[in-house]
Amino acid sequence: MKRIISIMLSGAMLLSVAPYPTVAEQEMDVFYDDFSDGRLDSDKWLVAYKNWGGKVTENGVKVDYNGGVIPQNVSIRDGKLILTGNGNLYDGDLRGINKDGSQRSDGKRTGAAIATKEYYASGSYEIMAKISSELGACSAMWTFEYEEDWDTGEIVNHEIDIEMPGRPASENKNQSFQYALCNTWTGENEGEYETGYTDIGVNQADGEFHKYRFDWHTGNNDEDARVEFYFDDVLTYTSTEHIPTNEGRLWLGLWFPNGWAGIPDFETSAFEIDYVKITPFHEKGDTKQNETYPDDGWGNMDDISISDTSNEEDVDPDEAFSISDILLFQKWLLCARDLKLADWNVWNLYDDEWLDVFDIVHMKRRLINLIDKHCCLK
Template sequence: MPLNLSHKGYSALSKLALASLAVCSFTTAANELGKSAESQASEKINWRDKGWELVWQDEFNDAKLDRSKWNVVVNCWGGGNNEQQCYVDKPDNFEFENGKLHIVARKEEHTGPAERERSPNYDPNNTKTLPYTSGRIRTNNKGDWKYGRFEARMKLPYGQGTWPAFWMLPTDEDYGGWAASGEIDIMEAVNIGAKTDANGKLSDAPETRIHGTLHYGAAWPNNVYTGTAYKPPGGFSPATGYHTYAVEWEEGEIRWYMDDVHYATQTAEGWYSEYTDEAGNKVRRPQPAPFDKRYHLIFNNAVGGAWASNVNEKGIDPDIFPQRLSIDYVRVYQCSKDPETGKGCASISEGAKLVKPGDGH
């Protein structure tokens, strides 16, 4: 996700700072998207014969959330990006049907904690009211991995103001606060089906792009990001059917896939983790930090916020709700050839984009 804002991120921005940064960051990102975002990759990769071994999964067949695998987030914090949903733990926001989990964003006012649970300022009696409810689940301390293949089959919500994500955060934050300890965005999308602004201006063509991104650098506000967008070939929409989204993560390299098409790669030469020592000097940790620690999985279905509300047709269309992020399954694999480094099982296409420092979404 662009620059120093994240619907997942750990920043503690004031409302005034958030508003000014959001407009600048996401306007710039929107203009950059049309220049470099669309990968030309289209070749499907047969990754199943590379040595990946299934080590964890949820097929969502029990018609209820498996609490031994998932924690449910409850707050109205807004993700640090002025998102307009409260994350709740209610059946109406977690529906199950035919072996699928639907994380449902609904237009309904809700009051809940104004800070995220890990904030030093968290107080359940300090509340905030927002106009939407939705869901966010995570596997922290129940499913945590260093290296592997992480895959989910999903159908995305559609319309202006939608912001679904399948992503990973470090469980222990060994290198410091966001984003010094990193963030891996396996799949994000905003406003699927709304008018696209892929070429830097609004057109009548529908938005279909998905995004894969890394966040790293120093702790906010000195964090950076690199990533790219992928426009599915053939003009189909990720909101009209189920598709698979994955990353393969090994020591020093992370690769992104949609429907077994390898569309992007990032390497340790392009990322870093940095801190300031007692003398005020900026010090970079040895590669491949920060992407060499255990991470956990997260799914959420956000509404509005600094990215979704500032691109495409802008704002939130209240008439499209409820909207569902539908998940058929999520699976985690380790490379049987070398589980310690994840190396030896790579699924690589020559058509994938090598994302370099300075590349935005």
Template sequence: MGTTFARRLRYASAAALLIASATALSTVTATAPAHATTAGTVLFYDDFNGTSIDTTKWFPGLHQVSTSSSDNGVIPENLSVHTVDDNGTSIGVLDAVANGDQYDDSQPGAVKGVHKIAGCTPIGDPSCYTRLNTGQRTGGLVWTNQRFGPARYEIRMKNLPLNGGCSCIWNYYENGSDYTEIDSEMPAHGNGTGSDWSNWAGFNTYTAPDDAHATYMNTNLGAAQNDGNFHTYRWDWYDGTEGNGAKRIEFYVDGVLKATSTTNIPTLPAQLWVGNWPAPWSGNFAYASQHQYIDWVKITSLGSTTSGGGDTTPPTAPTSLASSTHTSSTIDLSWGASTDNVGVTGYTIYNGSSVLATVNGTTTSTQLTGLSASTAYNLTVKASDAAGNFSAASNAITVTTNSSSGGGGGDKVVNGDFETASFSPWTCTGQVSVVAGQGVGGSYAAQLTPSGTVTSKCTQTITGLTPGATYALSARLRVTGTEWIYAGDIVGGTQTEKGTNATSYTTVTVPAFTAPSNGTAQVYISAWMQQTGATYADDVTLQ
């Protein structure tokens, strides 16, 4: 696992960087049933209304989540249970402290961080860690003693107020080729130092610990998550078994659907981890200490329509599915609302039997994006309720996307081949240079050399795109060792990227996007921190 993740530190998601398998986690007890027959059955609940952590439910975390020397671990000393004020009401919380670079190690009772001893198991065993002389860059988290399968996971918490520390919820299990990971991370990786870092969340799903088996969704939530209020984060994990709904994971914030993953959906039960850790990519750690408050954690069954008990009545089928317009990569849809004996919670849009998108139960229109040009889509919609009951399909319609316009006007990137021997008009950070003798078609290429703490990145703002036209970013990329280098774009708050660790130039093409109404997008090349060695980019194009 360590070898794989030395090449995958770009994302450095919390569970993905664990050093040993979850079967080696301290205090693992029996696995909870993967499915309960009745929707809404509470499988796990803790409201932290005592005076200490309930160790029959939780293991107070002791671990170094990543292999970075700037990650000084999560430690039990940063955890406590007490009451706080919540808009005039006293509530019990799990207080997970994060210590930054201004933490005073000389104060009485100062905590000390840990680094993990390579190869030592189990996770959490004190003999597998070396205590440090500093408590700076330490966090606090807990993980459940039990493993839980597909269900509804909900956590009400108040995030860390400052950047420098990841407020995270994830589950994790690894045993040989078996792998489960689902993440909700605030801030999203790559956005920890941006001006709007607190708006971004990373929603990720994995079936194996590598990019090929991962779905990353960096999502702009449109509002700060460090506003001093408690927020409820939830994911609904459907594994596609009979009666459990189409295979997907839906991510919600304060009851609003924010993202849906329909690829790389795990099926194996896993332990739930909640808290914060000193992710090197999460900000600048310019503080002494800050607090994350976790009000309650609940896991409930989504149920099965094939077993007795609970709500087994499906919603009525949506009506009058229609498309008002379409482009080469988008289709606009609308339909008539379904009804349900309890309430409609979502709609799922299908192309044949494949899920294209999901929306919440109050929405009766959507735009499908990222579609292929000149392609016929056979579309239907089904409604669902909280018990996992799905309606019959709506009427079917077939919509054929337009042929690709290629955006028009040729390549939109200026100096994408770097043959000017400069970066102009790119804006760059970190250690970067334009070097001769490394180009593909010409002489010059961009050299990006990251360090353990600094990302090397060059960005260019593209204007004058044709609204509604389809564009795709491509670049020739290579590395010199085990590094990774990425090309990506940011369009209307959505960030998409693709990378390689090939040591010879490889053409990487980022999934196409539809130009927004303002005709503006950002493109970038990047070699992320937590790795060292030269990487190269050439022939960056957008057309």
């Protein structure tokens, strides 16, 4: 259960904001995670360790283009999910994975991805995120359900994507973060998917957090089957073709497509996610998942990186970060006579080897970010 953050405004008014869904939302099976517990919840998430994205020819030999997605590139930091991508210039210690499961000789073009443990069908899927600003790496949210018929060779691929960068048309050129690919799939063959080359109208790689959402309708008495794509709450594209009905897992990832996202000539970049919310619609068109490989391609949660400062900011400590922690830190800096340090946590939050006003500024910014995060969900 998440803590309730108490915030005193103007020294007189106390504001309490609950970061978890209301009772009514919980009864609707709403999924919500803002990563403020400082860890990736293994009851909610799986961390991917697999490879997709096609092959290229090197020295006359077909090899996998990218190094897949690996758990070591997943981290939780300051209440945010960080998915890191290592580009062509990466020369660190991490090693990627090939499609056959073997380890690669380097960590170039390795990304990160997680997926929900549970499957969801029709609903509203929403994240607040800051995408990678580097071409060649794809920041994406997508639902996914995959089936193979070993007798006939038929493949069922029920999928919905928001992928950035996009481009104006099918030709792999003019990639831009003003465009996104808004896709719907029911299979992998021509005529079984639709790609929406979508002009968002605003550069998404501006260093700011934006809201990305799609509303998936499988069909009901009063609803036609469709997927509506929203950018910062603006309906930007609607797909009415090849609408999935099978339940799927929601994926979040930063990965390296073969060519269509540009050339990843950088060292490292990141896709940051502030929160994730799924509100199921439970429409009549929903159908059950029947994945062929539901347990394949998952890594070890112990391999992800955890770096959370919530305990450091809890000066009291009362297991909650609030305005009282800032006031106590200020008293400590002013050498107040009634100050008793016995059970207090005073940390160098600014990481400059000094305890001073910059640590107070860090705490105030952190508190303002928490207020903004939870107020935007109201």
